[in-house]
Amino acid sequence: GAGVSQTPSNKVTEKGKYVELRCDPISGHTALYWYRQSLGQGPEFLIYFQGTGAADDSGLPNDRFFAVRPEGSVSTLKIQRTERGDSAVYLCASSSRHGPGYEQYFGPGTRLTVT
Template structure:
């Protein structure tokens, strides 16, 4: 079966613009996670969904970042008024449930470059 997919794979935008990043989790996975990875560093947690609701959004850096998962499947990460510091790889992962031992399956990421 298909793994986690993310679109676009690369996005170049200008400072101040709005961007949307999409994640398609593995079918049947109820939990979905967004992470951000800056160059040379490990991923940092942004937000996770259990079903349609954001169960923990404590990692979102500020109110320019927002994510939705309206039908409990596909999720969109939205960034308003992008800044150069937002440039990073945005990774999405999904897991079957939200238990602590559930394996998270990662997508290939979206590389965002803000000029």
């Protein structure tokens, strides 16, 4: 079946611009996660949603980062006033439920480059 999809696959933007990254989770998955992965590092947690609400946004680095999931399916990660340090691969994952032991399935990621 269809996995997690993310668009765009690559995004190049200028410093100071606004960007939106989209995630389509696996159909029926209620929990959705965003991670950020820098070169040579493991993914770093940003935020997760259970349904429409953000259950934990403790990983968002600052108030330039914001994410929504208005209908409990598709999610958008929004970054304002981008900085060169925001360059990374942004990964989205979903799981059938929120809680212990439910494996998270990852999308291919969006590679963001801020010039």
